[in-house]
Amino acid sequence: MSTHRRVWYPYASPFDPCPPITAKTYSTPPNLFLGFQPPNLEQFTPMQALRTGTLWKVFYDPWYSPYEAPRDGDHI
Amino acid sequence: MWLYEKKLQYPVKVSTCNPMLAKFLVEQYGGADGELAAALRYLNQRYTIPDKVIGLLTDIGTEEFAHLEMIATMIYKLTKDATPEQMKQAGLDAHYANHDSALFYHNAAGVPWTASYIAAKGDPIADLYEDIAAEEKARATYQWIINMSDDPDLNDGLRYLREREIIHSQRFREAVEILKDEQGKKRIF
Amino acid sequence: MKQLPQEFYATMEQLQAVDFVLVELTLYLDTHPDDYEAINQFNQFAKERKRLKKVIESTYGPLQQYGNSYSGYPWNWNDGPWPWQL
Numbered sequence: 001m002s003t004h005r006r007v008w009y010p011y012a013s014p015f016d017p018c019p020p021i022t023a024k025t026y027s028t029p030p031n032l033f034l035g036f037q038p039p040n041l042e043q044f045t046p047m048q049a050l051r052t053g054t055l056w057k058v059f060y061d062p063w064y065s066p067y068e069a070p071r072d073g074d075h076i
Numbered sequence: 077m078w079l080y081e082k083k084l085q086y087p088v089k090v091s092t093c094n095p096m097l098a099k100f101l102v103e104q105y106g107g108a109d110g111e112l113a114a115a116l117r118y119l120n121q122r123y124t125i126p127d128k129v130i131g132l133l134t135d136i137g138t139e140e141f142a143h144l145e146m147i148a149t150m151i152y153k154l155t156k157d158a159t160p161e162q163m164k165q166a167g168l169d170a171h172y173a174n175h176d177s178a179l180f181y182h183n184a185a186g187v188p189w190t191a192s193y194i195a196a197k198g199d200p201i202a203d204l205y206e207d208i209a210a211e212e213k214a215r216a217t218y219q220w221i222i223n224m225s226d227d228p229d230l231n232d233g234l235r236y237l238r239e240r241e242i243i244h245s246q247r248f249r250e251a252v253e254i255l256k257d258e259q260g261k262k263r264i265f
Numbered sequence: 266m267k268q269l270p271q272e273f274y275a276t277m278e279q280l281q282a283v284d285f286v287l288v289e290l291t292l293y294l295d296t297h298p299d300d301y302e303a304i305n306q307f308n309q310f311a312k313e314r315k316r317l318k319k320v321i322e323s324t325y326g327p328l329q330q331y332g333n334s335y336s337g338y339p340w341n342w343n344d345g346p347w348p349w350q351l
């Protein structure tokens with residue numbers, strides 16, 4: 001799992017009607033940590049950049065549905 | 077003025093005829109944190125923001141229109157040739173009764189778009205923080221839609237759009253830093 | 266409506282990739298106006314997009330109008346397929 005996810009553990013009552021989800025995650029994307037972007041960061045090739053949605057590798061933080069199987073080339 | 081280019085920003089693909097996904101996706105078309113709201117928010121704010129960040133608001137606002145066209149393409153493809161019966165099964169019966177398969181600026185619950193979705197306080201910091209929040213909300217909305225979609229091609233396009241929100245948020249955060257800088261002080265790397 | 270040759274899609278994706286780099290560099294330069302190397306890269310890609318625009322327009326027709334592309338005869342701006350139909 002990406003380092004840009006955080007996890008928390010909601011309280012589960014014995015009287016909750018749905019089966020408890022014991023761990024919940026949320027996204028903390030790279031823009032929260034980088035500050036003002038320094039020059040000359042490593043880039044993707046133009047085609048990879050288009051596919052990922054960012055020219056600079058440092059920002060790449062894709063989101064997948066838990067129900068979809070990753071395909072070849074999904075993770076660059 | 078603006079110039080249209082006969083080209084999508086990203087090669088949008090949809091693998092299944094699935095009007096149900098269109099029902100969710102319209103949130104990013106005419107919803108509070110959708111692409112229309114984003115484009116209009118930034119392009120409206122730029123008239124009363126310090127000169128240093130006008131270019132950024134103009135360019136991100138313009139890119140949001142490209143995203144709006146991508147969302148429209150996805151909805152168009154997901155509903156094109158769907159029969160009234162399929163629309164009904166997808167929960168689009170109310171939409172169909174009013175619009176057939178025409179696109180309309182409303183959210184996933186059918187609430188029409190309203191200007192009160194976009195803020196313009198005239199205070200540069202308040203407005204840029206609003207923009208950062210809007211980008212994070214749009215990013216989250218893409219996550220929830222991806223979680224509900226099992227169409228891998230569609231999810232490719234949605235992942236791209238979500239990543240763009242990360243970049244936009246980054247640039248707005250930098251814009252805040254630029255406005256925090258003392259006047260005339262030069263930024264050194 | 267005309268069907269486009271398979272190569273068209275590949276060339277269009279090349280243009281989309283080059284234009285994407287230009288969008289990214291534009292937003293970056295909006296907040297980093299003094300980055301000399303990024304401006305060099307921007308100008309290189311701007312040149313490459315001019316070349317690709319010509320290649321695409323030879324099969325697809327004008328990408329822009331209001332005079333930002335030349336017209337064929339008859340007026341071919343309205344010829345489909347449009348981007349969302351492709």
Ligand SMILES: [Fe+2]
Pocket residue numbers: 114140211214240241244
């Ligand atoms: Fe955005």
